[in-house]
Amino acid sequence: MAAYWRDAQRRLCSLVLAGARQRAICAAGNLAEALQVGCGTRWHSNKPEHTVYSGPTASSPRRVTLRTLREKYRRGQPISMVTAYDYPSAVHVDEAGIDMLLVGDSVAMVVHGHDTTLPVTMDEMLTHCKAVARGARRAFLVGDMPFGSVEISPEHAVRSAIRMMKEGSMDAVKIEGGFSSRAKSVRAVVEAGIAVMGHVGLTPQSISVLGGFRPAAQSASEALRVVKEAKALEAAGCFSLVLECVPALVAAAVTREVDIPTIGIGAGGHTSGQVLVYHDLLGMMQHPHHAKVTPKFCKQYGAVGSAIQEALGAYHQEVVAGAFPSEAFSPYGIAADEAEQLLRELERQGLQSAAEAVEERMRVARAAAEAAEQ
Ligand SMILES: Nc1nc(=O)c2c([nH]1)NC[C@@H]1CN(c3ccc(C(=O)N[C@@H](CCC(=O)O)C(=O)O)cc3)CN21
Numbered sequence: 001m002a003a004y005w006r007d008a009q010r011r012l013c014s015l016v017l018a019g020a021r022q023r024a025i026c027a028a029g030n031l032a033e034a035l036q037v038g039c040g041t042r043w044h045s046n047k048p049e050h051t052v053y054s055g056p057t058a059s060s061p062r063r064v065t066l067r068t069l070r071e072k073y074r075r076g077q078p079i080s081m082v083t084a085y086d087y088p089s090a091v092h093v094d095e096a097g098i099d100m101l102l103v104g105d106s107v108a109m110v111v112h113g114h115d116t117t118l119p120v121t122m123d124e125m126l127t128h129c130k131a132v133a134r135g136a137r138r139a140f141l142v143g144d145m146p147f148g149s150v151e152i153s154p155e156h157a158v159r160s161a162i163r164m165m166k167e168g169s170m171d172a173v174k175i176e177g178g179f180s181s182r183a184k185s186v187r188a189v190v191e192a193g194i195a196v197m198g199h200v201g202l203t204p205q206s207i208s209v210l211g212g213f214r215p216a217a218q219s220a221s222e223a224l225r226v227v228k229e230a231k232a233l234e235a236a237g238c239f240s241l242v243l244e245c246v247p248a249l250v251a252a253a254v255t256r257e258v259d260i261p262t263i264g265i266g267a268g269g270h271t272s273g274q275v276l277v278y279h280d281l282l283g284m285m286q287h288p289h290h291a292k293v294t295p296k297f298c299k300q301y302g303a304v305g306s307a308i309q310e311a312l313g314a315y316h317q318e319v320v321a322g323a324f325p326s327e328a329f330s331p332y333g334i335a336a337d338e339a340e341q342l343l344r345e346l347e348r349q350g351l352q353s354a355a356e357a358v359e360e361r362m363r364v365a366r367a368a369a370e371a372a373e374q
């Protein structure tokens, strides 16, 4: 079987191969294996490794695929992940060499200014995903399924996940929660051919029942539940898991127990990788709302917020003082004969104020030219 596929890979476009492989393995009823074992081709991302129709690729950097991630995981190399919500943030994350990019539902808080992640809609998420997909050429793209897009039934989850792939151009989706009903939906989405990242520990979409963004797995029984949920999500076919706000010890236990990469946030250093929110790690949190929600586990690798504030303040001061724009930032000139003609025409039509302004500017320009000649 393996030899057959290796041979087929040489002859077939990898997109065709991806479909064929997936169908073959699904037919064999070996879904968990299908998700976790890389056998020499890319078949979980939304584009084949060697694109045929999607334009120039010669200068495109090699994209991160599920296979790349699996190889990193096997070698024990940490996986990096950061959120991004629009074209510029996606370009920044991509250029930094970050492995995975999450279009997180945290967009509701850090971009839309809500107090929780609950209000963001599927349509809003898709708008952000589309923008990110235009900016990221290399990173593996994960679209977060927002609150209300998966809960009703496995069919509901599949419909929403398909939109995330078709309209949002994501490589995979992330589904929050570890209850058995959620694991069923995860399995249904995986069976639809969509790679799923699970998310256990603190699940912000459950804030209504949690009562706040509190660390999870603080008791033995809660911690055990997180381990069990992680295992159930692995069995349901998740290719990776986010572990949010759990003690490092619990994250280490989950990471050792499952055979898929765990990506921690506020979960200590013993996971397979780390994820942080873009605005948090850049220190972009000058806004009082942001300052309030920046979690204490977040290290700030920049002070972008104060840089933005300083720049805006400086601009405002220069506009107020009439210092901006100087000559250097007034690039558009008009030929002297055109200006003369304009002046005559303005005078002829009785537009006296405009004519005076033109005359004044022409005088200044002539004086400057004469001064430059001397
Ligand atoms: N900007 C931002 N960064 C995030 O990491 C993030 C979001 N937003 N929104 C979605 C979730 C929510 N997250 C959070 C938010 C706050 C805490 C936090 O500070 N928790 C406090 C307890 C607060 C309480 O008791 O209500 C703590 O001490 O851990 C943790 C995770 C992580 N995610």
Ligand SMILES: CC(C)C(=O)C(=O)O
Binding pocket: 083, 102, 103, 104, 105, 106, 107, 144, 242, 244, 265, 275, 277
């Ligand atoms: C905090 C991360 C993991 C997330 O789910 C988000 O940004 O929405």
